[in-house]
Amino acid sequence: xxxxxxxxxxxxLLPETLDRLEQAGIDVxxxxxxxxxxxxxxxxxxxxxxxxxxxxxxxxxxxxxADAGIVGKDVLLETPRNVCELLDLGYGFWRLVVAVxxxxxxxxxxxxxxxxxxxxxxxxxxxxxxxxxxxAVELIYLHGSLExxxxxxxxxxxVDLVAxxxxxxxxxxVEVEEITRGSARLVANSISFRTKKEALMRLVAKLEETKGRxxxxx
Amino acid sequence: xxxxxxxxxxxxxxxxxxxxELRRELADLWSRLFDRWGYREVVPPxxxxxxxxxxxxxxxxxxxxxxxxxxxxxxxALRPDFTTPIARLAATKLADEPRPLRLWYFGSVFRVExxxxxxxxxxxxxxxLIGAAGPAADAEVVALAVTALNRAxxxxxxxxxxxxxxxxxxxxxxxxxxxxxxxxxxELTRRNLVGLRDVLGALNLDEKQLKALAELPHLFGGPEKxxxxxxxxxxxRQAEAALDDLATIGRLLGAYGLGERVxxxxxxxxxxxxxxxxxxxxxxxxxxxxxxxxxxYDGLTARFGLPGPATGFALxxxxxxxxxxxxxxxxxxxxxxxLVVALPGCEGAAVREALRRRxxxxxxxATDPMDERGAxxxxxxxxxxRIVLVGNGVQEIEAAVD
Numbered sequence: 001x002x003x004x005x006x007x008x009x010x011x012x013l014l015p016e017t018l019d020r021l022e023q024a025g026i027d028v029x030x031x032x033x034x035x036x037x038x039x040x041x042x043x044x045x046x047x048x049x050x051x052x053x054x055x056x057x058x059x060x061x062x063x064x065x066a067d068a069g070i071v072g073k074d075v076l077l078e079t080p081r082n083v084c085e086l087l088d089l090g091y092g093f094w095r096l097v098v099a100v101x102x103x104x105x106x107x108x109x110x111x112x113x114x115x116x117x118x119x120x121x122x123x124x125x126x127x128x129x130x131x132x133x134x135x136a137v138e139l140i141y142l143h144g145s146l147e148x149x150x151x152x153x154x155x156x157x158x159v160d161l162v163a164x165x166x167x168x169x170x171x172x173x174v175e176v177e178e179i180t181r182g183s184a185r186l187v188a189n190s191i192s193f194r195t196k197k198e199a200l201m202r203l204v205a206k207l208e209e210t211k212g213r214x215x216x217x218x
Numbered sequence: 219x220x221x222x223x224x225x226x227x228x229x230x231x232x233x234x235x236x237x238x239e240l241r242r243e244l245a246d247l248w249s250r251l252f253d254r255w256g257y258r259e260v261v262p263p264x265x266x267x268x269x270x271x272x273x274x275x276x277x278x279x280x281x282x283x284x285x286x287x288x289x290x291x292x293x294x295a296l297r298p299d300f301t302t303p304i305a306r307l308a309a310t311k312l313a314d315e316p317r318p319l320r321l322w323y324f325g326s327v328f329r330v331e332x333x334x335x336x337x338x339x340x341x342x343x344x345x346x347l348i349g350a351a352g353p354a355a356d357a358e359v360v361a362l363a364v365t366a367l368n369r370a371x372x373x374x375x376x377x378x379x380x381x382x383x384x385x386x387x388x389x390x391x392x393x394x395x396x397x398x399x400x401x402x403x404x405e406l407t408r409r410n411l412v413g414l415r416d417v418l419g420a421l422n423l424d425e426k427q428l429k430a431l432a433e434l435p436h437l438f439g440g441p442e443k444x445x446x447x448x449x450x451x452x453x454x455r456q457a458e459a460a461l462d463d464l465a466t467i468g469r470l471l472g473a474y475g476l477g478e479r480v481x482x483x484x485x486x487x488x489x490x491x492x493x494x495x496x497x498x499x500x501x502x503x504x505x506x507x508x509x510x511x512x513x514x515y516d517g518l519t520a521r522f523g524l525p526g527p528a529t530g531f532a533l534x535x536x537x538x539x540x541x542x543x544x545x546x547x548x549x550x551x552x553x554x555x556x557l558v559v560a561l562p563g564c565e566g567a568a569v570r571e572a573l574r575r576r577x578x579x580x581x582x583x584a585t586d587p588m589d590e591r592g593a594x595x596x597x598x599x600x601x602x603x604r605i606v607l608v609g610n611g612v613q614e615i616e617a618a619v620d
Contacts, residue, residue, distance in 0.1 A: 059335075062506060063506045063507075064504065064505055064506015064507065065506070079333065081333075082408070084408065084409035084410065084411070084435075085408070085409075085410040085411060085412045085413060086411050086412070087411070087412065088412045185412060189506050190409060190506075190508070191501050191502075191503065191504075191505065191506055191507070191508065192506075193409060194376075194378060194438055194481065194483065194501070195376070195501075195503040195504070197438060201436075
């Protein structure tokens with residue numbers, strides 16, 4: 001039985017991911033010890049790890065470079081890939097919301113400009129949402145710091161993930177609608193799901209046990 | 219000035235001489251193999267009416283067809299697979315041929331793909347066995363798919379066998395709306411266990427029905443999984459028939475010598491809409507994508523006016539080439555055997571020398587004038603082992619090649 005290779009997301013999900021894996025009996029000391037390395041080969045039965053940007057986790061898993069990976073459901077929704085979703089990990093909670101400057105809250109949604117400009121990192125989800133509601137918007141795709149866009153006059157509002165809402169408040173924005181919500185997921189390659197099924201299902205069982213134990217970093 | 223038109227549209231790809239040679243070898247190899255199994259080649263058109271091709275691509279999947287108009291404004295589409303055009307051909311122009319029809323194909327298919335790194339044009343090779351019902355026909359196409367991969371030098375091919383009838387039987391008892399049923403099937407197709415649990419949770423199902431559907435993706439393994447599936451289905455006749463069918467196909471594959479490679483996978487749901495019975499995928503452990511798959515599609519020729527059973531498979535040629543490369547069998551690319559070089563004034567003699575030698579070797583006739591030193595350097599760079607200098611006489615030189 002060859003050990004699993006797991007793709008782990010760098011960034012805000014990583015600390016809790018490492019804690020959960022550790023609670024599930026997986027040795028992640030090497031990852032904690034070396035913040036610059038990106039690939040950690042398997043040690044005996046202990047899985048190997050690839051450290052990649054969250055949006056790239058499904059890419060590595062789909063291609064089979066990693067048997068499984070941990071990633072936010074937001075990534076899976078925004079760019080669907082052929083990966084098997086095995087487990088809702090119960091942490092890394094987020095909500096995707098529409099937010100506008102506080103002073104415009106009372107105008108929402110009826111009294112806003114005819115050509116509403118919305119800045120987002122999630123163009124696909126945002127477009128689907130507004131289309132379903134029959135509202136035509138102009139989407140502006142940005143890579144980060146969305147909160148700035150309405151303040152700087154680039155957009156009338158934003159569609160972004162919130163965990164606590166503090167960043168919104170600090171930038172004078174208020175949430176007006178929730179689009180969807182989710183959490184971190186364990187995903188697997190569709191071939192590994194068959195060829196390494198037992199190892200994967202053991203991992204699922206162990207991670208399921210850790211649910212509800214963590215404090216939640218987010 | 220910047221050179222214009224150097225970029226390709228997203229999703230298409232050039233095969234250079236090396237890759238083209240490997241593809242050609244594969245096509246030749248498989249054409250001989252399919253011929254030995256009694257299959258004959260067909261070449262349907264690259265595009266035809268959209269309504270013809272949409273059979274396997276209903277609903278949202280229709281967005282994946284490249285569509286355009288003819289001069290009368292009718293909608294045309296590039297073929298997204300070969301199965302539908304061949305079913306049309308079998309039901310119309312080949313309607314009077316004795317059944318079963320055994321047909322094979324090799325060529326490009328086209329599917330709109332907006333994601334980077336995916337192909338919009340890719341190559342499929344496969345067979346259709348039309349007019350044959352029953353497990354023997356299904357076993358034949360599965361065995362031929364595995365044999366084709368073996369012949370191509372792919373090591374460690376595995377097969378997973380599922381059955382549309384089993385899932386249909388489980389769903390039939392639930393009285394779901396078409397929308398609910400589609401939601402369940404979508405999550406099963408993606409093997410999205412989280413989504414499946416959510417979708418099932420929202421339905422008004424009893425404990426047993428819930429368990430049977432939730433268990434489906436885990437019914438993967440040897441014949442014992444058929445027994446487990448049978449227990450889950452609780453004496454549902456349609457489900458039992460599907461499982462018996464699978465067991466028979468499994469036994470026949472044993473007779474083909476492929477028993478060790480086969481797993482039953484009741485959670486296997488193929489993406490296209492026309493499957494009605496056994497479905498399968500071929501894959502190699504450690505390679506992330508299936509290399510191909512297929513199954514039984516008994517309703518498809520009826521859409522073109524001639525009802526009848528049919529089964530078949532398609533292999534992804536690019537994926538086969540890439541797994542071979544991964545397994546270190548890219549195939550060696552062979553330079554010519556001989557370089558024929560004309561010394562000044564002897565071009566005519568060199569032409570005759572090259573023509574004569576082409577009867578038994580692969581010959582490159584140098585078109586640029588070169589002397590002996592130049593010829594040796596060029597032959598080395600190209601990996602050509604022998605030079606023939608044609609002057610007043612004919613002189614052969616061995617060029618040292620690494």
